[in-house]
Amino acid sequence: MLRCYAILLCTALLLPVMLFSQERKSVRTMADEAFERQEYAVAGALYNRIINKKRNKTPLDVLQRVARCCREIGLYEEAAFWYDKMQSRPECPAVTFLEYGEVLKSAGKYEDAKVQLAKFKSSKSDSMRLMHSMLAGCDSAIAWKSDRLEMAMENIKELSSPGSDYVSGVTRQGLLLVSNGYRKMTMNVLPERNPAIDTRTNQPYYKAYIFKQYSQGVANTFVEEVLPQLLALVPYHVGPVCFNPREDTVYVTLNSWQQDIANRKKRGPVNGERIMMVFWSVKTGDDWSPLQPLKEINSTGYSTGHVALSRDGQIMYFASNRKGGQGKMDIWFSEKQRNGKWGKPKNCGPYINTPFDEAFPTYNETDMLYFSSKGHPGMGGFDIFRVAGKGTEWKRLQNLRFPFNSGGDDLGFIMKANMYEGYFSSNRSGGGGSDDVYRFMDTHFSERFNNDEGIQPYKDPEPGTKPEPVILAKAPEEKPAxxxxxxxxxxxxxxxxxxxxxxxxxxxxxxxxxxxxxxxxxxxxxxxxxxxxxxxxxxxxxxxxxxxxxxxxxxxxxxxPPASTPRRGGPVAPPVATPAPVESAQEKQExxxxxxxxxxxxxxxxxxxxxxxxxxxxxxxxxxxxxxxxxxxxxxxxxxxxxxxxxxxxxxxxxxxxxxxxxxxxxxxxxxxxxxxxxxxxxxxxxxxxxxxxxxxxxxxxxxxxxxxxxxxxxxxx
Known part of the structure; x- marks a missing residue:
């Protein structure tokens, strides 16, 4: 969770706060303040100190918070341990079963997750929809893992640092990446000995990079920073970078550092949140203009970022949590006007967006959008989806299934121009500890999914009925014909x-x-x-x-022989005299x-x-x-x-x-x-x-x- 929100660059603002007698604060006070600042690693360690002291008398809300810390950091097994402790308490809130099921699902334990999710009850329709959606995702995940797609796939270890590394786009020169782990590694420049640290994750701030091997085909890994003359001095996160087709205009997702602070508080250890905004720059000759906020796209007080352009550069897709959406992060779009400016942003609609998070849009084929979602039924965390259409008109929503998706967070799906080799990122179990870059090869990826009808429209079960297992997308091979x-x-x-x-x-x-x-x-x-x-x-x-x-x-x-296979579903002709077989040109050739x-x-x-x-x-x-x-x-x-x-x-x-x-x-x-x-x-x-x-x-x-x-x-x- 935290990993993905860090990727979305919604970073808590940590300004100096004058606190009196800080050394006299209790461990609980320090833990709660760190939790409010979203410093989950720090807060989790402090809450553990409380648990070790109070043991069986630990307040339930402390267990809730330490489980939340583990879940946000991605320690799903540890989070499951604390949720299991909580469910034995008579005062255990119902939401515990939903959260417990979620972490079990993220760990790939789908049968166990179904048991916990079935215990959840709520009067809120969105919460029940999420529960039923997660149950359907568990049923689908079990089926998809048994009927996995055939392809070659590998973790690109050279691009996987101890931190978080994910794919964000592509240029003619190579693959675009975002990472907080490369800053301490030797790439094309010397590593930074003391890079600035994001206290929420205890990792360096993100920067944008380009992987040159993507296009050059060289044997060695060559990664360099993107536009260091523009982005080297940015004080906080540098997020996804997107170039227009001519590559003379760049759109960059950055944390605001001078203005537009959301959720301000007059008092307390936290006094705001740095939202993410889209900045842009235009190249004239060999020089790039200074970064400026893209006013037509940004929305005051709300986060906007992760730009993806259509092939012709006339439609911009992006993620935002602004008002007017379906809830939380949604995919939005804007169309380029005749005067060269971007039009008023519009929500892509409920076919794509849900009351939960949708983000990480990418564009690989004409009129085909890829994005990641937590709201559509999937295998766990963010799943990668593919949908045909543009603007607000969409059809054939497809979950890419296993092995593209997993119980973890899967995002940043990019296809090379040959349309059978591509990349994506995942923090799935067995990786390097956070988001890693994966490479796959499937010579008939497009045909495989073009013949896939997509996930079935999900419907909540009727009240009072026992929900049956739901497989939201049958593998194409299950068609009888x-x-x-x-x-x-x-x-x-x-x-x-x-x-x-x-x-x-x-x-x-x-x-x-x-x-x-x-x-x-x-x-x-x-x-x-x-x-x-x-x-x-x-x-x-x-x-x-x-x-x-x-x-x-x-x-x-x-x-x-193929000719002996009868066609299905057609009318049966009356028997007629059969002429002598005539050899086809192909048979004669063979x-x-x-x-x-x-x-x-x-x-x-x-x-x-x-x-x-x-x-x-x-x-x-x-x-x-x-x-x-x-x-x-x-x-x-x-x-x-x-x-x-x-x-x-x-x-x-x-x-x-x-x-x-x-x-x-x-x-x-x-x-x-x-x-x-x-x-x-x-x-x-x-x-x-x-x-x-x-x-x-x-x-x-x-x-x-x-x-x-x-x-x-x-x-x-x-």
Whole structure:
């Protein structure tokens, strides 16, 4: 919670306050003052001192506050411990069960969370709506985790500091980041020894950075500050930075430091709150104009920030808690006028916004907005959503589901221009302790979600009825017309990256033994050990859309031909005389493959691409070979390619499955950049080579290990 509000830059104003006889204040007084200042780490330590002294006689409100401190900092297990203590008290307030369920959900304990949420009762409709929404989110999360999407995913450890690091946008030069952890690290400049500290989090203030590897493709990580000539001397938080399409105008979210202080108090340890505001600057030649508040967008006394522009730069989306919204932080928009100024802000409406927090808008595709929400049913914390439309007209709200979303806070979703590689941020369990940057690759991300009808409209249950489990978004593979098969498409398990609709995930320990009915097979071990570990693509049979059937050559005889599959739902025609079958042009082509075609296929399938230990980076020799592969695939439009990657016998099975997935995508990414359509590419991340003699305890040389660390190709004919 606190982490996200710190990201939103709603920072408490800590001005010097003359306090008499401070040394005589009780521990309780100091704890309460720190709590009011939102210094939750300090307050939590002081409240613990009270609890250690009073033990079973600790006042309930102290337990409530120490649980709140843990929850705001992100210590969900500790918060759950204190909520469990509270619920045994006869005077325990009802809201405890709601908050207890929330922290259990954030920790990914969905069944336990449902038990606590069901105990919550309230006469307030918003509170009951939140409770039912969280219950629906728990039901959905359980289903989504069992039917996870297939892709390669990794935590970018080089970009993950001990602090909070999150994705905010993109430019032609690279990926835009916001971090409070890089200031103590050596980047392109020397680290700051004593950076200014935000006392709420005991971390440095945020600054904006750019990750140059995003566009340059260099092997080393290169991060630098954004516009230090403008932002280096800002005294508080520097939040998300957004450039217009020409990159000659910049919009920056900053804490106000000279004016516009909200929630002022005449007396007490806290006398206001620095709200966040949007500032802007225009580039003339090589110089940027001084930062100025964007008057048309900011609202006096309310926070405004995190700007995202549409592709044409004519619509600005941003987050604000101003009046006229649905409640708390909402997504708003403004349209550019003919005179170049921004029009009056308008709320995006109840289809996007809820009585709870919506924030972190990003824009990746035309008329497609991404944002994070706590109000729409999700897996916990902020979930990432995708919605089609613009302004106030929206449709098809989609929760990106697992593994994009988790029990923690997930935000800042950015796609690269190739539309199959992207980034987002998360503080999910198993990460570096706060928000980390994750990278994913999914060659058919757009098709997958364009075929997804979106989450079902949520409705509160009728009074007096027992709510049934609600799955708000079925996985696309659950559509009967797409998934009903009498037998698997392939004998050996393979994972297609080109199928827009996937089957439920099936993890198999032994790739060479595929189950007859993979949808009914239970994985023997979880695909994701922890979100810190790159997410591998579980071995599952490819599902090929009817419009683009593709069956591997070596198993075609085990699968009925596409023509034998009856169309569903159509009228049944009366029997007529059937003429002799006529061979299609494609069938004739397959039967009449020339000797040259056979030789080319044979040569491609004998190619091997090797890697250094623990690496997924293609060597120069491999790239040269792939240049030739790309030429062939572009000359043979009916050929598809299966990319199979292996690792050597060292390391855990789970890690090697992830590493082999990244090696598959290294090849796929290179071929796509050479003009090969991604729809022609499949992959199979095998992990350890089952035929590697080193797996059986035989001593091996480094050259033998190198032979195992490889990628191979297989041509697939229609």
């Amino acid at each position: 797409e998934t009903k098969r009498e037998e698997p498409v392939v004998v050996s398990p393979m994972v297609p990256v080109s199928a827009p609709i996937t089957t439920p995930s099936v993890a198999a320990k032994e790739p060479e033994k595929a189950p007859e009915k993979p949808v009914e097979t239970k994985p023997e071990e979880p695909v994701v050990v922890s979100p810190m570990v790159p997410v591998s693509a579980p071995i599952a049979p490819p599902v090929v859309a009817a419009a683009t059937p593709a069956t591997p050559v070596e198993v075609a005889k085990n699968d009925p 039967e009449a493959m020339s000797d040259i075609d056979v030789a080319i296929q044979d040569k491609m399938e004998k190619m091997q691409f090797y890697y250094d230990y623990n690496s997924a980076i293609l060597t120069t020799k491999s790239r040269n070979l792939l240049d030739r592969v790309a030429v062939v695939l572009n000359q043979y439009p009916d050929w598809k390619l299966m990319v199979r990657s292996y690792t050597d016998s060292r390391g855990s099975d789970a890690y090697n499955k992830d590493l082999s997935a990244l090696r598959c995508y290294a090849v796929i990414d290179y071929l796509v950049k050479k003009g090969v359509p991604s729809s022609k590419l499949y992959y199979e991340n095998i992990g350890k080579d089952p035929d590697d003699p080193c797996n059986k305890g035989v001593p091996c040389s480094e050259a033998q290990y190198m032979q195992s660390r490889r990628t191979m190709l297989k041509i697939i004919h229609k």
